[in-house]
Amino acid sequence: MSISVQVPNLGESVVEGTVARWLVAEGDTVSIDQIIVELTTDKVDVEIPSPGAGVIAKILVGVDETVEVGAEIAIIEEAGASAGDSKPAARSETTGSPTEESTGSQPEGAREASPTESTPSSTPSPTPLAQRAADEKGIDTSSVTGTGARGRVTQQDVADHGANGTSSAPAQAERAQPEKPQREQAPPATALPDPTPAPAAQARPAAPRPSAKQYGASVEEGDRVIPMTRLRKLVADHMVYSKRTSPHVGTVAEIDMTAVAKLRKANKSRFEDQHGIGLTFLPFIVAAVVRALRETPALNAQVIDDTIVEKRSINIGIAVETEKGLVVPVVRDADRLSLAGLAAAIDDLSTRARNKKLGADELKGGTFTISNPGRKGNLYGFAIINQPQVGILRMGEMVKRPVVRELGGDDVIVVRQMMHLALSYDHRAVDGQPANAFLFRIRELLEAADFDL
Amino acid sequence: MSESAGPAGVSSTAKAPTLRCEWLGEVPYRAGLELQERALEAVRAGEEDRLLLLEHPPVITLGRAGKRENLLASEEERQARGIEVVDVARGGDVTYHGRGQLVGYLIANLRRAGEPDVHRLVRGIEAALLDAVGAFGVFGTRVEGRAGVFIAGEAGRPDRKLASIGIGVRHWVTHHGFALNVDIDLREFEVIVPCGLHDIEMTSLEREGVNIGPEFSARVRRAVAGSFARRFGSIAP
Numbered sequence: 001m002s003i004s005v006q007v008p009n010l011g012e013s014v015v016e017g018t019v020a021r022w023l024v025a026e027g028d029t030v031s032i033d034q035i036i037v038e039l040t041t042d043k044v045d046v047e048i049p050s051p052g053a054g055v056i057a058k059i060l061v062g063v064d065e066t067v068e069v070g071a072e073i074a075i076i077e078e079a080g081a082s083a084g085d086s087k088p089a090a091r092s093e094t095t096g097s098p099t100e101e102s103t104g105s106q107p108e109g110a111r112e113a114s115p116t117e118s119t120p121s122s123t124p125s126p127t128p129l130a131q132r133a134a135d136e137k138g139i140d141t142s143s144v145t146g147t148g149a150r151g152r153v154t155q156q157d158v159a160d161h162g163a164n165g166t167s168s169a170p171a172q173a174e175r176a177q178p179e180k181p182q183r184e185q186a187p188p189a190t191a192l193p194d195p196t197p198a199p200a201a202q203a204r205p206a207a208p209r210p211s212a213k214q215y216g217a218s219v220e221e222g223d224r225v226i227p228m229t230r231l232r233k234l235v236a237d238h239m240v241y242s243k244r245t246s247p248h249v250g251t252v253a254e255i256d257m258t259a260v261a262k263l264r265k266a267n268k269s270r271f272e273d274q275h276g277i278g279l280t281f282l283p284f285i286v287a288a289v290v291r292a293l294r295e296t297p298a299l300n301a302q303v304i305d306d307t308i309v310e311k312r313s314i315n316i317g318i319a320v321e322t323e324k325g326l327v328v329p330v331v332r333d334a335d336r337l338s339l340a341g342l343a344a345a346i347d348d349l350s351t352r353a354r355n356k357k358l359g360a361d362e363l364k365g366g367t368f369t370i371s372n373p374g375r376k377g378n379l380y381g382f383a384i385i386n387q388p389q390v391g392i393l394r395m396g397e398m399v400k401r402p403v404v405r406e407l408g409g410d411d412v413i414v415v416r417q418m419m420h421l422a423l424s425y426d427h428r429a430v431d432g433q434p435a436n437a438f439l440f441r442i443r444e445l446l447e448a449a450d451f452d453l
Numbered sequence: 454m455s456e457s458a459g460p461a462g463v464s465s466t467a468k469a470p471t472l473r474c475e476w477l478g479e480v481p482y483r484a485g486l487e488l489q490e491r492a493l494e495a496v497r498a499g500e501e502d503r504l505l506l507l508e509h510p511p512v513i514t515l516g517r518a519g520k521r522e523n524l525l526a527s528e529e530e531r532q533a534r535g536i537e538v539v540d541v542a543r544g545g546d547v548t549y550h551g552r553g554q555l556v557g558y559l560i561a562n563l564r565r566a567g568e569p570d571v572h573r574l575v576r577g578i579e580a581a582l583l584d585a586v587g588a589f590g591v592f593g594t595r596v597e598g599r600a601g602v603f604i605a606g607e608a609g610r611p612d613r614k615l616a617s618i619g620i621g622v623r624h625w626v627t628h629h630g631f632a633l634n635v636d637i638d639l640r641e642f643e644v645i646v647p648c649g650l651h652d653i654e655m656t657s658l659e660r661e662g663v664n665i666g667p668e669f670s671a672r673v674r675r676a677v678a679g680s681f682a683r684r685f686g687s688i689a690p
Contacts, residue, residue: 011570035623043600044571046622219587221676222683227583227594 003052005074007039007067010046016068017041019061028056030076037073054078231325242387246303246426250382253439257398257417259449260284267453275340281398282318282372283343285421288445289393290314290334290342293368296438298430300367302388308429317366317386318346320353321373327353328386330366339451371395380420390429393442396420470502470565472686474678477507482539482550485509485558489628492560497626502565504630504681505558506674509550511536513645516546516619523547526644536644547645548617553637553657555673559620559630561685569625575600575618577684578631582616584680585673586633589663591615602633604656613656634658635673636665 007017017039024036035047036056054076061073211217219225228236264279271279293300297310314335317328329349331337337345352358369386371394380396398419405414421442425435480488485507492503513524513536523546524531524538531538550556559578563569576595582602583593593602593615602616616633634657642655658673659665666672 009568011568011572011574013572014570033624042572042575042598043618044575044620044622046571047624049624213590213592218590219584219592221588221679223584223587224580225583225587225592226580230597 001078002057003054003076003078004072005036005048005051005076007069007071007073008048009069010039010041010044014041014069016066017046018066019063019073020045021063022059024056024059026056026059030054030056039067050076052076052078229325235326238387239384242384245387246385246390246428248382248385248424249427249432249435250422250424251432251436251439252380252420252422253443255419255421255443256403256447257281257419260446260451261398261417263449263451263453271340271343271453275344277343277347279343280346282346282370282395283339284446284449284451285372285393285395285442286316286318286331286334286342286346286370287339287451288442289368289370290316291445292438292441294335295441296434298434299391299425299438301390301429302367303390303426303429304388308390311367313365313367315365315367317369317389318349319369319371319373319383319386320350322354322356324356327358327363328366328369329353329358329362330364332365339453368392380422382422382424385424385426390426391435391438392424394422394424396422470686472502472504472561472682474504474506474682476674476678477505479510479552480507482509482512482514482537485556486541489558489560492558493623493626493628496560496562497624502559502561502686504678504685505560506678507556507558508552508554509556511551511641512549513538514541514548514550515539516541516548523646524644525646531644534644548619548632549642549645550632551637551641553635553659553670555633555635555670555677557630557633557677557681559627559681559685561627563622563625563627569622571620571622574627575620578618578620581680581684582631582633582677584683585676586615586658588676588680589658589673591658591661591663604661606654611654613654613660615656615658615661633673633677634660635670 010017018041020038020040022037024030024034030036030050030053032051032053033049036050037048039046039048056074057077058075059073060075061067061071067073260281264281264284268279271277293314298308300314301308301310303309313333316331316334318331319326319328329352331342331345331349334342334345349358349362352362366386366389368389369383369392371383371392373381373383373394376397378397381394383392383394385392396419398417400415401418402413403416403418404411405416406412407414421439423435423439477488485505488505492505496502511534513531515521515524515538526534526536561574563571563574579595579600579602583595586593586602591604594605594612595601596603596612600618601614602618603612603614606612616631618631619629621628634655636659637657639655639657639660663669
């Protein structure tokens with residue numbers, strides 16, 4: 001019987017490793033748990049023990065070759081009567097001194113392993129890790145000098161190449177920003193799966209930023225220091241950019257959502273049966289916003305240099321919190337969708353946003369954004385405009401509240417489902433009157449609750 | 454951000470593992486290897502995880518990928534300065550250790566936290582070091598694709614390396630660890646090309662502007678032991 005030696009699972013994010021050294025050769029007898037091979041991944045050397053006792057029948061992967069987790073790297077013939085005469089490999093006994101052990105066995109292992117790696121190919125293709133790194137950075141691997149086996153391009157080579165070859169890119173991108181911010185500056189989410197807007201440039205700003213340290217920021221012992229991830233940095237830069245670029249004005253409307261709540265309740269289970277998705281309040285809000293935008297094109301606009309561009313398409317960005325951070329997938333041509341269509345599109349986009357399955361295109365081209373940051377404990381608040389749009393609507397919590405209504409000529413106090421909607425708009429492009437009219441129109445539409453379900 | 458806050462090394466087990474931190478003072482490199490070997494066997498046999506903190510007298514270590522051409526000083530020069538050269542059974546290229554550099558050997562059983570995850574371990578070590586140096590007003594960062602703690606280079610300048618990381622795993626127990634430059638004379642690194650990378654500039658807490666007062670290295674040691682204990686387990690009494 002033969003035993004297959006496979007690359008063990010080394011961790012969630014570890015997909016592959018590189019064979020650093022074989023400690024055994026074909027024909028060697030090994031005992032169970034004896035270290036037979038070392039793999040390297042990201043500055044970690046992992047010694048792989050033999051899964052069983054027997055004779056190494058075949059070594060399938062040579063030194064410096066990259067192997068995926070789960071891949072078969074050697075075959076062991078289980079110890080039969082014939083293997084009994086040869087003692088387990090001597091190196092397994094020299095556990096006392098690691099230095100001697102390694103220097104002693106290294107040349108032997110290397111010599112024995114070399115035949116398997118001599119696949120006759122003059123210039124081997126880059127390692128998978130290197131290829132991925134090169135793809136991410138947009139580097140052509142043929143322009144990289146390989147230092148691996150037989151000139152194979154390794155991940156480090158790509159990193160070195162990137163460090164030398166693209167050092168001027170960040171500076172350029174940074175310089176370009178103030179001049180053409182509307183085109184260069186992607187909304188934060190756009191950059192997440194889309195490598196085109198100069199990820200290297202975004203990741204490390206070339207211009208020195210004023211540091212909080214000059215205002216006496218300090219870290220005490222026991223504090224946690226968390227470097228920003230790439231997405232966090234993009235979001236941060238975008239927020240600062242937006243605040244600096246657009247004079248934000250906020251206005252809040254109090255909406256009576258009772259009619260919508262009733263409509264939703266009456267149709268909830270039928271809707272779920274029919275469409276297979278839950279019916280939340282969000283599609284109602286989106287539908288009302290879309291209709292109001294159709295009537296108020298000034299809010300469905302972008303500021304590009306010294307012009308205001310009123311967009312023909314209505315593409316609604318929906319801000320979604322994921323474990324990696326904030327992303328804003330876009331419902332395209334939202335005005336062409338029914339309420340059920342909106343509900344399905346929102347459900348699909350937010351699910352895939354959380355599963356990191358969004359395509360780059362699905363994060364682009366928004367003309368207005370709606371933020372629904374979890375309504376509990378959130379009366380209302382003003383969101384920051386998603387550039388280059390001119391408006392963003394933020395949903396507050398929905399609570400039952402006593403309000404005054406007129407009934408048969410008398411004022412009465414009744415209990416209604418109330419929600420605040422807060423609009424932030426760019427005062428460069430929009431004045432107070434149209435902005436308020438827009439928000440009031442949303443309120444009218446929601447309170448009338450005239451939606452086709 | 455849950456991504457950074459979550460994978461805090463191997464501390465996420467139900468019963469908090471203990472991490473025994475020991476300050477060993479100055480230990481020659483080869484003796485350090487022996488100590489690690491013994492600690493590794495003890496941890497493998499079920500003892501608590503260890504963090505061995507120490508300093509090495511000047512030594513150049515060559516990993517398996519280590520190229521002699523990355524040794525810049527001549528044999529005579531090395532001898533005159535009392536620098537030892539040791540070949541070690543680890544991946545990677547060439548490193549330099551010396552006085553003023555805090556070396557930490559982390560001997561931890563990766564299986565304690567369920568499925569072993571070597572990348573999470575490296576991220577955890579980086580996070581612990583970032584916490585520790587943050588306490589001295591030094592805001593480090595990670596560089597994608599390079600293990601270690603760096604200071605982001607300003608205005609297109611290269612990043613500076615504050616701490617190096619290299620880990621070995623045997624029977625799911627880790628050894629080796631990190632080397633944090635505290636107040637080491639950075640000119641000493643001129644005897645090598647660090648990690649075989651020509652574009653790396655080394656830095657230290659001192660170079661990053663930390664005010665070196667009395668008992669400085671002891672304070673750094675305490676901060677490091679504390680941050681590792683928080684991320685990898687509590688300190689055993």
